[in-house]
Amino acid sequence: MIYVNLLLEIKDNVGIITINRPKALNALNIDTINELISALKEYNADKNVRVIVVTGAGEKAFVAGADITSFPKMGRSGADQFAHIGHDLMRAIESASKPVIAAVNGFALGGGTELALACDFIYAADTAVFGLPEVSLGIFPGFGGTQRLNKNVGLGFAREMIFTGRKIPADEALRVGLANKVVPANELSNAVIKCAQEIAANSPVAIAAVKDVINRGATLPLNEGLAIERTKFAECFDTLDMKEGVAAFLERRKPVWK
Numbered sequence: 469m470i471y472v473n474l475l476l477e478i479k480d481n482v483g484i485i486t487i488n489r490p491k492a493l494n495a496l497n498i499d500t501i502n503e504l505i506s507a508l509k510e511y512n513a514d515k516n517v518r519v520i521v522v523t524g525a526g527e528k529a530f531v532a533g534a535d536i537t538s539f540p541k542m543g544r545s546g547a548d549q550f551a552h553i554g555h556d557l558m559r560a561i562e563s564a565s566k567p568v569i570a571a572v573n574g575f576a577l578g579g580g581t582e583l584a585l586a587c588d589f590i591y592a593a594d595t596a597v598f599g600l601p602e603v604s605l606g607i608f609p610g611f612g613g614t615q616r617l618n619k620n621v622g623l624g625f626a627r628e629m630i631f632t633g634r635k636i637p638a639d640e641a642l643r644v645g646l647a648n649k650v651v652p653a654n655e656l657s658n659a660v661i662k663c664a665q666e667i668a669a670n671s672p673v674a675i676a677a678v679k680d681v682i683n684r685g686a687t688l689p690l691n692e693g694l695a696i697e698r699t700k701f702a703e704c705f706d707t708l709d710m711k712e713g714v715a716a717f718l719e720r721r722k723p724v725w726k
Protein backbone atom coordinates (compact mmCIF):
# COMPACT_ATOMS: atom_id res chain seq x y z
CA MET A 469 0.00 0.00 0.00
CA ILE A 470 1.15 3.57 -0.63
CA TYR A 471 0.92 5.48 2.63
CA VAL A 472 -0.20 9.07 2.23
CA ASN A 473 -1.20 9.80 5.83
CA LEU A 474 1.38 7.73 7.71
CA LEU A 475 5.15 7.66 8.09
CA LEU A 476 6.62 4.20 8.65
CA GLU A 477 10.04 3.40 10.04
CA ILE A 478 11.67 0.29 11.51
CA LYS A 479 14.32 1.05 14.13
CA ASP A 480 16.09 -1.82 15.96
CA ASN A 481 13.18 -4.26 15.67
CA VAL A 482 10.61 -1.60 16.54
CA GLY A 483 8.07 -0.69 13.84
CA ILE A 484 7.08 2.95 14.31
CA ILE A 485 3.82 4.14 12.75
CA THR A 486 3.47 7.93 12.78
CA ILE A 487 0.09 9.41 11.87
CA ASN A 488 1.01 12.35 9.68
CA ARG A 489 -1.80 14.85 9.12
CA PRO A 490 -0.45 17.64 11.32
CA LYS A 491 -2.62 20.33 9.68
CA ALA A 492 -5.70 18.49 10.97
CA LEU A 493 -3.92 17.57 14.23
CA ASN A 494 -3.67 13.98 12.88
CA ALA A 495 -7.45 13.51 12.92
CA LEU A 496 -8.58 10.11 11.70
CA ASN A 497 -10.39 10.10 8.38
CA ILE A 498 -11.35 6.86 6.62
CA ASP A 499 -8.21 6.82 4.45
CA THR A 500 -5.96 7.19 7.51
CA ILE A 501 -7.80 4.43 9.34
CA ASN A 502 -7.45 2.10 6.32
CA GLU A 503 -3.76 2.91 6.11
CA LEU A 504 -3.34 2.21 9.83
CA ILE A 505 -5.00 -1.18 9.48
CA SER A 506 -2.74 -2.02 6.55
CA ALA A 507 0.45 -0.81 8.29
CA LEU A 508 -0.39 -2.81 11.42
CA LYS A 509 -0.89 -5.96 9.34
CA GLU A 510 2.35 -5.28 7.47
CA TYR A 511 4.40 -4.86 10.64
CA ASN A 512 2.67 -7.79 12.30
CA ALA A 513 3.82 -10.02 9.42
CA ASP A 514 7.37 -8.57 9.31
CA LYS A 515 9.94 -10.76 11.09
CA ASN A 516 12.18 -7.72 11.65
CA VAL A 517 9.50 -6.09 13.80
CA ARG A 518 9.05 -7.27 17.40
CA VAL A 519 7.14 -4.33 18.85
CA ILE A 520 4.93 -1.72 17.16
CA VAL A 521 4.67 1.91 18.27
CA VAL A 522 1.87 4.25 17.22
CA THR A 523 2.43 7.99 17.54
CA GLY A 524 1.48 11.32 15.95
CA ALA A 525 3.52 13.71 13.81
CA GLY A 526 4.37 17.16 15.15
CA GLU A 527 4.49 18.43 18.68
CA LYS A 528 0.87 19.29 19.17
CA ALA A 529 -1.19 16.17 18.67
CA PHE A 530 -1.22 12.41 18.86
CA VAL A 531 -4.68 12.29 17.25
CA ALA A 532 -7.31 15.02 17.79
CA GLY A 533 -10.12 12.55 17.17
CA ALA A 534 -12.11 11.34 14.25
CA ASP A 535 -12.12 13.81 11.37
CA ILE A 536 -15.09 16.03 12.23
CA THR A 537 -15.21 17.56 8.73
CA SER A 538 -16.68 14.28 7.45
CA PHE A 539 -19.53 14.27 10.00
CA PRO A 540 -22.05 16.69 8.43
CA LYS A 541 -22.67 14.44 5.41
CA MET A 542 -22.24 11.11 7.17
CA GLY A 543 -25.79 10.23 8.21
CA ARG A 544 -26.82 7.18 10.17
CA SER A 545 -25.62 4.43 7.82
CA GLY A 546 -22.35 6.28 7.12
CA ALA A 547 -21.81 6.58 10.88
CA ASP A 548 -22.47 2.86 11.28
CA GLN A 549 -19.83 2.08 8.63
CA PHE A 550 -17.43 4.60 10.20
CA ALA A 551 -17.80 2.93 13.61
CA HIS A 552 -17.25 -0.45 11.95
CA ILE A 553 -13.99 0.60 10.38
CA GLY A 554 -12.91 2.25 13.65
CA HIS A 555 -13.60 -1.03 15.44
CA ASP A 556 -11.66 -2.90 12.74
CA LEU A 557 -8.66 -0.68 13.47
CA MET A 558 -8.82 -1.33 17.21
CA ARG A 559 -9.20 -5.05 16.57
CA ALA A 560 -6.15 -4.99 14.27
CA ILE A 561 -4.16 -3.62 17.21
CA GLU A 562 -5.54 -6.07 19.74
CA SER A 563 -5.24 -9.08 17.47
CA ALA A 564 -1.66 -8.26 16.42
CA SER A 565 0.64 -10.90 17.85
CA LYS A 566 3.14 -8.15 18.70
CA PRO A 567 2.75 -5.60 21.48
CA VAL A 568 1.55 -2.19 20.30
CA ILE A 569 2.58 0.81 22.42
CA ALA A 570 0.86 4.19 22.12
CA ALA A 571 3.34 7.09 22.35
CA VAL A 572 0.95 9.96 23.08
CA ASN A 573 2.75 13.18 22.18
CA GLY A 574 -0.01 15.79 22.54
CA PHE A 575 -3.78 15.95 22.13
CA ALA A 576 -5.37 12.50 22.22
CA LEU A 577 -9.02 13.43 22.00
CA GLY A 578 -11.97 11.29 21.00
CA GLY A 579 -10.68 8.65 18.59
CA GLY A 580 -7.15 9.57 19.76
CA THR A 581 -7.86 8.42 23.31
CA GLU A 582 -9.73 5.40 21.89
CA LEU A 583 -6.80 4.49 19.65
CA ALA A 584 -4.40 4.77 22.58
CA LEU A 585 -6.73 2.63 24.73
CA ALA A 586 -6.73 -0.17 22.15
CA CYS A 587 -2.93 -0.31 22.33
CA ASP A 588 -1.34 -2.62 24.89
CA PHE A 589 -0.29 0.34 27.00
CA ILE A 590 0.35 4.06 26.85
CA TYR A 591 3.45 6.19 27.36
CA ALA A 592 2.72 9.90 27.30
CA ALA A 593 4.57 13.18 26.96
CA ASP A 594 4.02 15.66 29.79
CA THR A 595 2.22 17.76 27.14
CA ALA A 596 -0.32 15.00 26.40
CA VAL A 597 -4.01 15.75 26.86
CA PHE A 598 -6.56 12.94 26.86
CA GLY A 599 -10.31 13.26 26.61
CA LEU A 600 -13.53 12.01 25.08
CA PRO A 601 -15.34 15.25 24.14
CA GLU A 602 -17.86 13.65 21.75
CA VAL A 603 -20.93 14.52 23.83
CA SER A 604 -20.18 18.18 23.10
CA LEU A 605 -20.86 17.31 19.43
CA GLY A 606 -24.12 15.52 20.16
CA ILE A 607 -22.59 12.07 19.74
CA PHE A 608 -20.53 9.81 22.02
CA PRO A 609 -17.32 7.76 21.68
CA GLY A 610 -17.90 5.21 18.91
CA PHE A 611 -14.45 3.65 18.44
CA GLY A 612 -14.59 1.51 21.59
CA GLY A 613 -14.21 4.20 24.26
CA THR A 614 -17.47 3.28 25.99
CA GLN A 615 -16.19 -0.26 26.47
CA ARG A 616 -12.41 0.00 26.88
CA LEU A 617 -11.90 3.12 29.03
CA ASN A 618 -13.43 1.62 32.15
CA LYS A 619 -10.99 -1.32 32.02
CA ASN A 620 -8.10 1.12 32.59
CA VAL A 621 -9.65 3.70 34.88
CA GLY A 622 -12.73 2.04 36.45
CA LEU A 623 -16.37 2.67 35.63
CA GLY A 624 -16.83 5.76 37.80
CA PHE A 625 -13.96 7.74 36.31
CA ALA A 626 -14.86 6.53 32.79
CA ARG A 627 -18.43 7.79 33.22
CA GLU A 628 -17.18 11.15 34.47
CA MET A 629 -14.74 11.51 31.55
CA ILE A 630 -17.37 10.59 28.97
CA PHE A 631 -20.26 12.59 30.50
CA THR A 632 -18.20 15.77 31.02
CA GLY A 633 -15.96 15.46 27.94
CA ARG A 634 -13.30 17.01 30.20
CA LYS A 635 -9.67 17.16 29.07
CA ILE A 636 -7.35 15.06 31.23
CA PRO A 637 -3.75 16.27 31.46
CA ALA A 638 -0.84 13.80 31.42
CA ASP A 639 -0.21 13.82 35.18
CA GLU A 640 -3.86 12.98 35.88
CA ALA A 641 -3.80 10.29 33.17
CA LEU A 642 -0.85 8.74 34.98
CA ARG A 643 -2.57 8.93 38.36
CA VAL A 644 -5.79 7.27 37.16
CA GLY A 645 -3.98 4.49 35.27
CA LEU A 646 -4.64 5.67 31.73
CA ALA A 647 -0.94 6.16 31.01
CA ASN A 648 1.81 3.89 32.33
CA LYS A 649 4.49 6.55 32.22
CA VAL A 650 4.81 10.29 31.60
CA VAL A 651 8.08 11.84 30.48
CA PRO A 652 9.17 15.27 29.16
CA ALA A 653 8.01 15.60 25.55
CA ASN A 654 11.52 15.51 24.12
CA GLU A 655 12.23 12.21 25.91
CA LEU A 656 9.08 10.36 24.82
CA SER A 657 10.52 8.70 21.76
CA ASN A 658 13.60 7.41 23.63
CA ALA A 659 11.53 6.19 26.57
CA VAL A 660 9.20 4.25 24.28
CA ILE A 661 12.03 2.74 22.24
CA LYS A 662 13.82 1.71 25.44
CA CYS A 663 10.70 -0.06 26.70
CA ALA A 664 10.09 -1.62 23.28
CA GLN A 665 13.62 -2.99 23.28
CA GLU A 666 13.19 -4.49 26.73
CA ILE A 667 10.17 -6.33 25.29
CA ALA A 668 12.01 -7.22 22.07
CA ALA A 669 14.76 -8.95 24.09
CA ASN A 670 12.20 -11.52 25.28
CA SER A 671 10.80 -14.53 23.46
CA PRO A 672 8.52 -13.35 20.62
CA VAL A 673 6.59 -16.62 20.85
CA ALA A 674 5.94 -16.16 24.57
CA ILE A 675 4.99 -12.49 24.10
CA ALA A 676 2.50 -13.36 21.35
CA ALA A 677 0.98 -16.13 23.47
CA VAL A 678 0.66 -14.03 26.60
CA LYS A 679 -0.80 -11.03 24.71
CA ASP A 680 -3.49 -13.34 23.38
CA VAL A 681 -4.15 -14.80 26.85
CA ILE A 682 -4.39 -11.36 28.50
CA ASN A 683 -6.73 -9.97 25.82
CA ARG A 684 -9.02 -12.98 25.69
CA GLY A 685 -9.11 -13.27 29.48
CA ALA A 686 -10.07 -9.59 29.88
CA THR A 687 -13.63 -10.28 28.77
CA LEU A 688 -14.09 -13.70 30.39
CA PRO A 689 -14.97 -14.97 33.86
CA LEU A 690 -11.82 -15.81 35.89
CA ASN A 691 -12.10 -19.58 35.52
CA GLU A 692 -12.38 -19.37 31.73
CA GLY A 693 -9.42 -16.99 31.57
CA LEU A 694 -7.40 -19.35 33.74
CA ALA A 695 -8.28 -22.28 31.46
CA ILE A 696 -6.90 -20.37 28.48
CA GLU A 697 -3.82 -19.42 30.51
CA ARG A 698 -3.22 -23.09 31.43
CA THR A 699 -3.55 -24.34 27.84
CA LYS A 700 -1.29 -21.65 26.35
CA PHE A 701 1.23 -21.98 29.21
CA ALA A 702 1.53 -25.70 28.52
CA GLU A 703 1.84 -25.07 24.77
CA CYS A 704 4.91 -22.91 25.43
CA PHE A 705 6.72 -26.05 26.64
CA ASP A 706 6.56 -27.41 23.08
CA THR A 707 8.27 -24.37 21.55
CA LEU A 708 11.87 -23.82 20.45
CA ASP A 709 11.80 -20.49 22.27
CA MET A 710 11.15 -22.26 25.58
CA LYS A 711 14.00 -24.69 24.95
CA GLU A 712 16.32 -21.83 24.00
CA GLY A 713 15.23 -19.53 26.86
CA VAL A 714 15.72 -22.19 29.53
CA ALA A 715 19.00 -23.48 27.99
CA ALA A 716 20.36 -19.91 27.84
CA PHE A 717 19.51 -19.36 31.51
CA LEU A 718 21.20 -22.60 32.56
CA GLU A 719 24.25 -21.88 30.38
CA ARG A 720 24.41 -18.27 31.69
CA ARG A 721 24.16 -16.69 28.25
CA LYS A 722 21.70 -14.49 26.38
CA PRO A 723 19.00 -16.37 24.46
CA VAL A 724 19.00 -16.24 20.67
CA TRP A 725 15.41 -16.37 19.45
CA LYS A 726 14.96 -18.13 16.14
Ligand code: COA
Pocket residue numbers: 491492493495532533534535536537575577578579601602605
Ligand atom coordinates in the same frame (compact mmCIF):
# COMPACT_ATOMS: atom_id res chain seq x y z
N1 COA B 1 -11.21 16.73 12.86
C1 COA B 1 -10.87 17.55 11.83
N2 COA B 1 -10.07 18.62 11.97
C2 COA B 1 -9.58 18.87 13.20
C3 COA B 1 -9.88 18.07 14.31
C4 COA B 1 -10.73 16.95 14.11
N3 COA B 1 -11.05 16.12 15.10
N4 COA B 1 -9.25 18.58 15.39
C5 COA B 1 -8.57 19.66 14.95
N5 COA B 1 -8.77 19.84 13.64
C6 COA B 1 -8.22 20.90 12.79
C7 COA B 1 -8.91 22.23 13.05
O1 COA B 1 -10.12 22.32 12.35
C8 COA B 1 -7.86 23.19 12.56
O2 COA B 1 -7.93 23.23 11.15
P1 COA B 1 -7.76 24.66 10.38
O3 COA B 1 -6.39 25.14 10.75
O4 COA B 1 -7.89 24.26 8.92
O5 COA B 1 -8.84 25.53 10.88
C9 COA B 1 -6.55 22.52 12.94
O6 COA B 1 -6.86 21.13 13.13
C10 COA B 1 -5.98 23.05 14.23
O7 COA B 1 -6.98 22.94 15.23
P2 COA B 1 -7.43 24.19 16.16
O8 COA B 1 -8.79 23.89 16.72
O9 COA B 1 -7.28 25.47 15.43
O10 COA B 1 -6.31 24.12 17.29
P3 COA B 1 -6.45 24.57 18.80
O11 COA B 1 -5.08 24.53 19.38
O12 COA B 1 -7.22 25.82 18.92
O13 COA B 1 -7.34 23.40 19.52
C11 COA B 1 -8.00 21.14 19.94
C12 COA B 1 -6.85 22.09 19.55
C13 COA B 1 -7.50 19.71 19.81
C14 COA B 1 -8.42 21.41 21.41
C15 COA B 1 -9.21 21.39 19.02
O14 COA B 1 -8.75 21.33 17.67
C16 COA B 1 -10.32 20.42 19.16
O15 COA B 1 -11.09 20.50 20.11
N6 COA B 1 -10.46 19.45 18.23
C17 COA B 1 -11.55 18.54 18.17
C18 COA B 1 -11.42 17.47 19.24
C19 COA B 1 -12.64 16.56 19.24
O16 COA B 1 -13.75 16.97 19.50
N7 COA B 1 -12.40 15.29 18.94
C20 COA B 1 -13.43 14.29 18.92
C21 COA B 1 -13.98 14.13 17.57
S1 COA B 1 -15.23 12.89 17.52
